[in-house]
Amino acid sequence: MMGEFDAIRPYDDAEVPAVLARLLSDPAFLDILTRFRFPRMANGFGWLLKPLIARRLRKEFAGVKCVATLQDKVEFYVDHTIERATDGVTYTGVEQFKSGTAYLFLANHRDIVMDPAFVNYAVYHAGLPTPRIAIGDNLLQKPFVSDMMRLNKSFIVHRSISGRREKLAAYQLLSAYINHSIRNDGASIWIAQAEGRAKDGNDRTDSAILKMFHMSRKDEPFGGVIQSLNLSPVSISYEYDPCDQAKARELYIRATTGTYTKAPGEDDLSIGLGITGYKGRVHINFNAPVTALFEDTKQLAAHIDRQILGGYRLFPVHYLAYAQWADADPQLQVPKANEVFGAEELAKAQAEWQRRLEACPEEHRPYLVLQYAMPVRNQYRVKAGLPL
Template sequence: MGEFDAIRPYDDAEVPAVLARLLSDPAFLDILTHYRFPRAASLFGWLLKPLIARKLRQQFAGVSCVSTLQDKVEYYVDRTIDKATDGVTYTGVEQLKSGTPYLFFANHRDIVMDPAFVNYAVYHAGLPTPRIAIGDNLLQKPFVSDMMRLNKSFIVHRSLTGRREKLAAYQQLSAYINHSIREDGASIWIAQAEGRAKDGDDRTESAILKMFHMSRKDEPFGAVIQSLNLIPVTISYEYDPCDLAKARELYIRATTGSYTKAPGEDDKSIALGITGYKGRVHIHFAPPVTTYHDDTKQLAQAIDQQILAGYRLFPVHYLAYAMWADKDDSLQVPSAEQVFPRDELDKAKAQWQSRLDACPAEQRPYLVLQYATPVRNQYQVKRQSDVLG
């Protein structure tokens, strides 16, 4: 057994056997049937499932490597993006060099779509897609694990409780990320924090930066980071399909002190995040971090500045900020009317009002918070830049 076999993505030689297993998995076929035929699945699932399995086997016949599989899957990704967004744009992708592996270090709002949108930008730039870090808490079902590891995902063990086990898992993760970039020449995508930023406040967890260094402790921290070609990435959604669920969770946490997920809640979040309406989406790739940083605190601050400055603010963000009880008037944030044309703003006002109407009154401050926080963060970065510049 290889050093990283327990966490690494599947390699080319494993693809045919894993595909065959996946396309015979009743749970996987059941989910596909309900997604493709939501009304007929309950009554006619027994008939539809074998038909879907047969069609998929025909479509994926002859697929014997990961890159060919991704070429096939790209059609479905593009179709999902077309249905669930008003378009995807990206900036900074032109600086990525063929043959250079990167550590894509991104803000985290959606479990599946964050890395999918980075993949989308990189794939359409004609570059190899990165390997994706995914928490084992999302891999409860065998078919989910198979599906993600076929698509270049590697496992981050988050459910471990023992201190020694956690330390060993982080050591292995650190070694794998460094090996992937320095030995395999394969890029990595990982989120800047373990959980999604449900309050809209994108901040880098220093523990993740510390993890990158764990397997190379005999080298200076700054030199290790420089060797990984770390690129801060900002993913901006005009609308978050899970915003009402996040507002509810934030409200319950604030009023009771804790929140317990219901059975199947992660599955629902994943499905809604993929299929729900997002409006416009923008992905920004900042320049690689080349400055030498002595410690994680310094580096986290530098990354946060890049990620927050790279956020694409849409009309809804300014509308939410204007009604936010905690807005900072000293930041001199312009009104939405000063920034956006009338027709764009009218559409955004209608969409924003429908979201407010769908949110229980006591939870609305937490809905506003999600959309207003990126505005505050970006204008704080701008003010800091103006002071320094």
């Protein structure tokens, strides 16, 4: 049975040693690691550091024969990276999940690598099996990235296919794999609520993704299929987005020229900045799995949106941005930042927000404000029971 998923599935335990050996002799992979560990010395002494790093990693990962052991080892590095780049990670709602049950975690999407990493972090530290992660093939340009991600329970979503029939077949396979993973393998899945990051801060569920879950079980009613997948909406909130300036620039270019073309290597830069850049505090909220019966994707998308936007954690910076947003809704009862937060917390946020505004070219600023203000509008619309 598993043969049909070979093109997209994560590596299994038997494949781990060979893939690890391949990774640890890949010059491009060792180059990235060297830059990450020794940013100041990588250029001048990279030739010297690379073989040392390779030797150390071969020694450290010598006994690794399965994915679970690998994740235990990698978790140390993930925790270290998180500690360096955040002011702490909190999570809520994870206690409602049972370890013998598989879930479909559907999350808002702000950062390419860190969104699933933070969900993994919360699930791992709660003592539950980590989910398999959906990742677009547009991010797997280099063979080592593909190897690295598939070792860490990632499966591939083929996005760069252009033909309509090929696209349909790819979605069909993806649908079958997700259903098989949850119902047959008992393995949870993480997938973003829409293709591509919500660069304007407006988190919305794409109905096409919900339709895809049902595609491989077309003969069954939609609502029942969704119920069988334990779909749990997840809100990931970053106090600060390391890529906010780049997103503001892209939104400005789109608004003024009508299009935006990514420069070569732009995704790699976003990934690097997203991992190592300062994020302030991070909060992950897990909502209860959807149990109601939804007749169609539109109704279900609206329900998921309310859950994700309602569970989003607003930080002082969001209120500060909302207060200076030209499109703020005067009918919404949004309090001022100083009515919600203490003086010390607020002063720290004001200084950081000011720094970000000053670093942003003036014409891009409205798009920086938009990213932080939008979640406030969305959450207060949910609270007021207004349509989104």
